[in-house]
Amino acid sequence: MQERGVPAKKLWRELREASEDDLHFRDGRILGSMCTEPLPIARLAHTMFLEANLGNPGYYKGTWRLERETLRILADLLHGKNLGGFTVSGATEGNITALWMARNTTRRKEIVAAKTAHFSVQKAADLLGMRLVEIPHDDEYRLDIDALRKAMTRDTAAVVAVAGTTELGQVDPIDAIGETCLDQAFLHVDAAFGGFVLPFLDKAKVPRWDFRIPGVSSLVLDAHKMGMATIPASHLLVREAKHFEGIAVESPYLTSVYQTSLLGTRNSAGVAAAYAAMRSLGRDGYRKIVAKCMKNTALIVDRAREAGIEPVVEPVMNIAAFPVRDIEGVQRALEKRGWRVSTSRTPPALRVVVMPHISAKAAAAFAEDLVAACRKLGT
Numbered sequence: 001m002q003e004r005g006v007p008a009k010k011l012w013r014e015l016r017e018a019s020e021d022d023l024h025f026r027d028g029r030i031l032g033s034m035c036t037e038p039l040p041i042a043r044l045a046h047t048m049f050l051e052a053n054l055g056n057p058g059y060y061k062g063t064w065r066l067e068r069e070t071l072r073i074l075a076d077l078l079h080g081k082n083l084g085g086f087t088v089s090g091a092t093e094g095n096i097t098a099l100w101m102a103r104n105t106t107r108r109k110e111i112v113a114a115k116t117a118h119f120s121v122q123k124a125a126d127l128l129g130m131r132l133v134e135i136p137h138d139d140e141y142r143l144d145i146d147a148l149r150k151a152m153t154r155d156t157a158a159v160v161a162v163a164g165t166t167e168l169g170q171v172d173p174i175d176a177i178g179e180t181c182l183d184q185a186f187l188h189v190d191a192a193f194g195g196f197v198l199p200f201l202d203k204a205k206v207p208r209w210d211f212r213i214p215g216v217s218s219l220v221l222d223a224h225k226m227g228m229a230t231i232p233a234s235h236l237l238v239r240e241a242k243h244f245e246g247i248a249v250e251s252p253y254l255t256s257v258y259q260t261s262l263l264g265t266r267n268s269a270g271v272a273a274a275y276a277a278m279r280s281l282g283r284d285g286y287r288k289i290v291a292k293c294m295k296n297t298a299l300i301v302d303r304a305r306e307a308g309i310e311p312v313v314e315p316v317m318n319i320a321a322f323p324v325r326d327i328e329g330v331q332r333a334l335e336k337r338g339w340r341v342s343t344s345r346t347p348p349a350l351r352v353v354v355m356p357h358i359s360a361k362a363a364a365a366f367a368e369d370l371v372a373a374c375r376k377l378g379t
């Protein structure tokens with residue numbers, strides 16, 4: 001560290017230069033991220049609550065109220081009653097916390113999840129000294145229910161089901177999984193991505209996936225993905241708040257008696273941002289955003305299909321994957337045209353996430369470049 005402070009002007013230049021080297025959602029070229037440009041009101045809320053710390057809630061009664069209200073809004077959206085919960089930094093923390101609770105309340109050591117579950121479940125198993133039993137997926141890359149029934153043992157603490165898989169946006173058969181888990185194991189639903197998409201799709205097309213299913217014990221959803229809030233903002237909701245007792249630790253020097261969060265000092269700007277996004281948009285606002293993303297996803301899939309490029313599965317959400325022959329080649333060709341896309345492993349494919357920062361015009365231009373790259377490199 002230098003001895004004297006750097007003048008603000010110079011420092012500002014340094015910061016601006018660093019920011020200029022970053023990619024920005026506002027440029028409308030990123031189709032490889034599950035995050036997006038937050039709503040302006042969420043951005044404002046974030047800066048207003050920068051110094052709040054919900055790790056010490058007695059000092060931050062206003063922020064604490066916002067957190068409770070946010071959880072109430074989400075419980076209503078997810079058909080839950082008297083749920084426990086709190087804001088977490090992301091679904092990784094949410095998944096770890098849920099599995100920690102499951103381990104301590106059941107006193108068992110196994111987690112069962114499909115191979116298509118997010119890698120944060122592997123982190124959780126490792127950190128918690130639990131055994132992860134990975135089971136196959138069905139033809140549509142959703143958890144295979146027969147494999148789950150066979151894999152569950154008396155040592156199964158928890159099952160992780162996904163509502164919106166990272167690679168394809170698929171929804172596991174949560175109704176059937178819930179039936180299998182009821183009174184047998186803790187069922188955690190990872191709705192990191194799908195949590196702010198599924199409630200706003202055409203209800204007739206969406207199978208049950210939330211707290212309407214009696215077997216669902218906990219659920220995580222990220223407001224910093226399709227929730228339009230700032231990073232980090234995610235929510236862990238638990239059907240029975242008593243589950244938190246299993247992970248409670250005394251917090252002697254703070255204004256709370258116990259802490260049940262993995263983190264001590266706890267992000268609170270994200271709490272305010274999530275609250276602001278939800279209050280500002282309402283169901284109607286989210287419905288419009290999701291409809292736009294789905295329309296643009298369909299546009300890309302239709303154009304690709306016309307050129308003979310079939311998606312791995314018909315997209316349920318605003319994620320499409322194309323199993324083209326030269327995945328990295330196409331990815332590089334698109335990057336040269338200014339687009340950022342990612343890849344999936346199961347199955348190997350070019351993965352496109354069509355977030356709210358992608359306009360219809362950008363989606364059409366992207367589809368054209370995708371088709372051209374595939375034609376050049378062979379589909």
Ligand SMILES: Cc1ncc(COP(=O)(O)O)c(C=O)c1O
Pocket residue numbers: 034089090091092093118120162164165166190191192193222234
């Ligand atoms: C299904 C799923 N679960 C968990 C995560 C991890 O979320 P985070 O990066 O917010 O910790 C992701 C991230 O993409 C995800 O798609």
